[in-house]
Amino acid sequence: MPTATLAGVEVALDAEGFLTDAKQWTEDIARELAAQEGIELTARHWDVLRYMREQFAQKGDAPSIRNMKNAGGIPTKELYGLFPGGPAKKAARIAGVPKPHGCI
Numbered sequence: 001m002p003t004a005t006l007a008g009v010e011v012a013l014d015a016e017g018f019l020t021d022a023k024q025w026t027e028d029i030a031r032e033l034a035a036q037e038g039i040e041l042t043a044r045h046w047d048v049l050r051y052m053r054e055q056f057a058q059k060g061d062a063p064s065i066r067n068m069k070n071a072g073g074i075p076t077k078e079l080y081g082l083f084p085g086g087p088a089k090k091a092a093r094i095a096g097v098p099k100p101h102g103c104i
């Protein structure tokens with residue numbers, strides 16, 4: 001299992017770069033992961049990341065784009081603007097939760 005040092009903390013990652021332990025996540029780690037994706041986090045990004053973490057804590061799975069749109073009230077077009085090229089996958093990685101089912 002690969003590891004990386006993010007925000008001064010050694011964390012375990014899966015083969016796709018997702019944290020293997022969501023409890024290791026911090027906001028500083030999120031900022032560093034976002035920077036790797038070329039994303040500067042805004043208040044709206046944090047809304048999405050917190051929603052993803054809440055849903056993961058409640059259900060044990062990261063929410064899909066459909067769930068974020070319907071239950072989270074975040075329009076799909078906005079998600080693609082915030083996390084270009086794969087919003088559910090990128091947001092999950094930055095939020096420190098596993099890749100949502102159905103993401104390739």
